[in-house]
Amino acid sequence: MSHTIAVIKGDGIGPEITAATLKVLDALDCGLSYDFVDAGETALGEHGSLLPQPTLDAIARHKVALKGPLTTPIGDGFTSINVELRRRFDLYANVRPALSVPGTRARYEGIDIITVRENTEGAYGSEGQVLSPDGQSAQSLIRVSRRGSERISRYAFELARRLGRKRVTVVHKANIMKTTSGLFLNVAREVAGEFPDIEMVEMIVDNTCMQLVLDPEQFDVIVTTNLFGDVISDLCAGLVGGLGLAPGANIGADAAIFEAVHGSAPDIAGKGVANPCALILAAGMMLDHLGLPEQGDRIRRAVRETITAGDRLTRDLGGTADTVSFTQALIERL
Numbered sequence: 001m002s003h004t005i006a007v008i009k010g011d012g013i014g015p016e017i018t019a020a021t022l023k024v025l026d027a028l029d030c031g032l033s034y035d036f037v038d039a040g041e042t043a044l045g046e047h048g049s050l051l052p053q054p055t056l057d058a059i060a061r062h063k064v065a066l067k068g069p070l071t072t073p074i075g076d077g078f079t080s081i082n083v084e085l086r087r088r089f090d091l092y093a094n095v096r097p098a099l100s101v102p103g104t105r106a107r108y109e110g111i112d113i114i115t116v117r118e119n120t121e122g123a124y125g126s127e128g129q130v131l132s133p134d135g136q137s138a139q140s141l142i143r144v145s146r147r148g149s150e151r152i153s154r155y156a157f158e159l160a161r162r163l164g165r166k167r168v169t170v171v172h173k174a175n176i177m178k179t180t181s182g183l184f185l186n187v188a189r190e191v192a193g194e195f196p197d198i199e200m201v202e203m204i205v206d207n208t209c210m211q212l213v214l215d216p217e218q219f220d221v222i223v224t225t226n227l228f229g230d231v232i233s234d235l236c237a238g239l240v241g242g243l244g245l246a247p248g249a250n251i252g253a254d255a256a257i258f259e260a261v262h263g264s265a266p267d268i269a270g271k272g273v274a275n276p277c278a279l280i281l282a283a284g285m286m287l288d289h290l291g292l293p294e295q296g297d298r299i300r301r302a303v304r305e306t307i308t309a310g311d312r313l314t315r316d317l318g319g320t321a322d323t324v325s326f327t328q329a330l331i332e333r334l
């Protein structure tokens with residue numbers, strides 16, 4: 001079956017790691033074609049908008065997008081493009097796997113944690129932000145809904161069941177944030193009742209951070225609200241060697257966007273030294289989503305084997321190879 005996906009090359013190292021990722025996808029020969037559209041700084045320069053309408057139309061039409069990292073210009077009047085994309089397409093589930101890869105300089109081996117982060121509401125929603133005229137106080141609104149909590153909890157438990165996972169840890173702060181985090185926890189408990197085959201563990205967010213550092217192997221799938229998920233998923237990425245290996249998927253009912261968790265890395269842009277693994281692994285998640293899990297597995301295996309072999313690693317992984325030769329080594333292992 002053939003699929004067309006929207007491709008946003010992105011800013012900074014985006015074009016370099018996107019080119020590498022498309023080479024890998026082409027080598028798999030899985031019938032994908034690409035509709036290239038712009039967003040971010042590149043789009044602002046060429047189309048006068050960070051998120052041009054043809055880009056939104058292409059994502060709506062193809063329902064799947066692969067996105068390089070985007071630079072949101074600093075300054076008033078620019079909201080984060082990533083937050084805007086999540087809002088526009090109601091991409092409520094942010095799925096971030098953290099998987100140990102032998103050969104990386106990580107603190108732990110044997111980690112395999114998937115963080116499922118609510119992506120559309122909560123403290124990260126930045127609603128109602130007000131700074132008092134005298135600059136002495138600030139406030140913002142935290143909105144958590146039953147609908148939002150239910151659909152993210154159900155997504156996490158269904159994902160756990162589909163992947164043969166055994167445990168979902170619901171991370172919250174309901175002891176203090178009794179209404180917002182309390183509602184999320186209560187709804188998660190209700191949803192957990194529909195999945196007797198999956199163990200549900202409740203854990204307060206601060207303890208979760210400590211437990212992740214002390215004993216990360218106890219975690220399997222984590223589900224949590226927006227801001228906690230943002231922090232915890234980076235912590236998990238750190239446990240397995242950093243952001244260079246961290247893919248992410250933003251999933252909604254009508255569209256899905258796959259990306260690297262890291263940013264546009266302006267300090268190394270154009271030098272040809274970026275590690276393309278995170279976006280390549282995100283493309284693997286995209287293939288799973290498109291109903292091509294065998295090809296997704298081939299990508300994950302090739303990434304693992306290339307890093308473990310260690311002969312052509314990029315600089316962030318301790319090697320001296322450039323993006324192109326690392327990608328070539330990976331393609332040889334597909």
Ligand SMILES: NC(=O)c1ccc[n+]([C@@H]2O[C@H](COP(=O)([O-])OP(=O)(O)OC[C@H]3O[C@@H](n4cnc5c(N)ncnc54)[C@H](O)[C@@H]3O)[C@@H](O)[C@H]2O)c1
Nearest residue numbers: 069070071072244261262263264265266267268274275316
């Ligand atoms: N999803 C996204 O589009 C996204 C996410 C985060 C940040 N950003 C944007 O990216 C820009 C830069 O942000 P930042 O510097 O805080 O974070 P960053 O992730 O771009 O870079 C942090 C550090 O990690 C390194 N790095 C990142 N990705 C790498 C890779 N693939 N290979 C090798 N090294 C890599 C960089 O060189 C840098 O030293 C900002 O404009 C920010 O808004 C975008």
